[in-house]
Amino acid sequence: MVVLTFYGGVDEIGGNKILLQDGDTKVFFDFGQSFNMGSNFFTSWLSARRVNGLGDYFEFGLLPKLKGVYTKELLEFTDLPYVDPEVDAVFLSHAHFDHIEHIKFLDPEIPIYVGEGTKLFMNAAEKTSTFCNYRKHPYRTFRTGDKININSISVQPIHVDHSIPAAYGFLIETSEGVISYSGDLRVHGTRKDLTTDFVSKACACELEAIVCEGTRMVETEKRKNYSEEQVAQLSSDVVSSTDNIVFATHYSRDMDRLRTFYQIAKNNSRQLVISPKTAYLLSTLLGDKRLDLPDPLNDDTILVYYKRKKSGQFEEKDYYVWEREFMDKMVTHDFVHNNQSKLVMDLDFYQFAELIDIKPDAGSHFIHSMSEPFSEEDVEDEVMHNWLDHFKMKFHQYHASGHLHQDHITSLIDQIKPKKIFPIHTENQQLFKKLQYTIQIIKPGETYSLR
Numbered sequence: 353m354v355v356l357t358f359y360g361g362v363d364e365i366g367g368n369k370i371l372l373q374d375g376d377t378k379v380f381f382d383f384g385q386s387f388n389m390g391s392n393f394f395t396s397w398l399s400a401r402r403v404n405g406l407g408d409y410f411e412f413g414l415l416p417k418l419k420g421v422y423t424k425e426l427l428e429f430t431d432l433p434y435v436d437p438e439v440d441a442v443f444l445s446h447a448h449f450d451h452i453e454h455i456k457f458l459d460p461e462i463p464i465y466v467g468e469g470t471k472l473f474m475n476a477a478e479k480t481s482t483f484c485n486y487r488k489h490p491y492r493t494f495r496t497g498d499k500i501n502i503n504s505i506s507v508q509p510i511h512v513d514h515s516i517p518a519a520y521g522f523l524i525e526t527s528e529g530v531i532s533y534s535g536d537l538r539v540h541g542t543r544k545d546l547t548t549d550f551v552s553k554a555c556a557c558e559l560e561a562i563v564c565e566g567t568r569m570v571e572t573e574k575r576k577n578y579s580e581e582q583v584a585q586l587s588s589d590v591v592s593s594t595d596n597i598v599f600a601t602h603y604s605r606d607m608d609r610l611r612t613f614y615q616i617a618k619n620n621s622r623q624l625v626i627s628p629k630t631a632y633l634l635s636t637l638l639g640d641k642r643l644d645l646p647d648p649l650n651d652d653t654i655l656v657y658y659k660r661k662k663s664g665q666f667e668e669k670d671y672y673v674w675e676r677e678f679m680d681k682m683v684t685h686d687f688v689h690n691n692q693s694k695l696v697m698d699l700d701f702y703q704f705a706e707l708i709d710i711k712p713d714a715g716s717h718f719i720h721s722m723s724e725p726f727s728e729e730d731v732e733d734e735v736m737h738n739w740l741d742h743f744k745m746k747f748h749q750y751h752a753s754g755h756l757h758q759d760h761i762t763s764l765i766d767q768i769k770p771k772k773i774f775p776i777h778t779e780n781q782q783l784f785k786k787l788q789y790t791i792q793i794i795k796p797g798e799t800y801s802l803r
């Protein structure tokens with residue numbers, strides 16, 4: 353019998369942990385962390401104790417208490433006994449936090465299957481983030497069209513368009529027919545063709561079921577709904593109509609957006625200033641030629657911004673070894689201040705203190721190329737606007753979502769015609785009911801048969 357259990361991503365956007373069992377075969381699809389994990393019990397100064405392994409998480413039901421899943425050392429102080437792994441494999445759809453982060457808790461004996469590009473993102477994160485450690489699993493990389501047999505099931509990853517490269521959906525052949533898992537996807541990015549491929553391959557399978565994301569299944573869409581192309585056009589209009597500096601912020605792993613701002617800088621005879629961390633990520637991703645990204649060391653459009661650290665004198669020893677690689681492309685706050693009309697600069701919210709050193713002219717621009725705040729009481733949003741007002745900067749909100757608009761979900765489902773839908777990665781499962789298909793409303797930790 354084929355059954356599915358959903359340990360995360362239920363009634364929430366992200367944190368997907370989907371267990372598929374076919375007889376004795378057990379495979380997880382994604383093993384991510386919820387964005388608000390533990391927020392009912394932990395807050396900035398009150399956090400889960402590292403010394404207690406998974407104990408503090410189990411106390412509040414923040415992780416599924418399953419045998420044969422977690423690494424031995426993290427179970428030491430818990431009442432869950434360690435046993436050898438009982439999971440055959442974990443497949444990761446893409447390298448977003450809410451799909452991969454909890455693999456750090458998994459038994460390192462469990463093989464992890466990822467796209468080649470996803471592995472590069474993970475390598476870069478391990479190098480540049482202090483607490484990032486995905487452990488020494490047997491990692492096996494795949495590409496679109498591969499067929500990976502895990503005992504009684506066969507998994508076919510197919511690329512999709514999302515706000516990170518190397519994102520995949522899956523077609524899973526089981527003993528009771530084919531299931532699909534959509535991962536996260538969209539059709540309004542630069543690579544609509546990838547999602548089209550996924551849909552046409554899914555159509556050919558006569559799906560028993562699809563586990564489908566529904567991030568944008570909302571009663572009324574209040575957010576602006578731009579495509580990547582529109583974001584590029586609107587941002588380009590800002591850059592071409594000013595002699596001031598233009599700052600932009602976007603999700604650090606959204607390479608389409610990075611490419612958008614790179615291209616805008618280039619088209620306007622400006623240079624793009626990025627952080628050493630972004631430069632490191634870019635050079636790691638050069639390992640996948642298909643991503644077609646600029647090389648920060650050899651591309652004249654790219655400059656790398658170094659903050660004052662330790663000595664305050666921009667000395668090599670002030671910086672991590674991985675940061676030093678880009679010092680040939682180094683610029684500092686003085687350079688940025690003196691060349692404002694010639695630059696577009698990546699500047700995320702947490703680096704805003706650099707504005708104090710850069711001293712941008714009044715009337716400079718800031719493009720917020722990320723989701724709008726979820727509530728009007730968003731404290732960070734208020735702080736961000738205080739900074740922008742202080743420096744007399746003009747604010748622009750231009751973002752294209754990484755997820756299908758609900759009209760596109762309807763059209764995707766109408767093309768694929770699955771016999772059953774399991775809504776995941778959504779706060780509004782019930783909205784799937786307007787589709788004329790069998791909808792299985794899911795609850796966390798409950799098991800559902802395929803048929």
Ligand SMILES: [Zn+2]
Nearest residue numbers: 446448536754
């Ligand atoms: Zn995602």
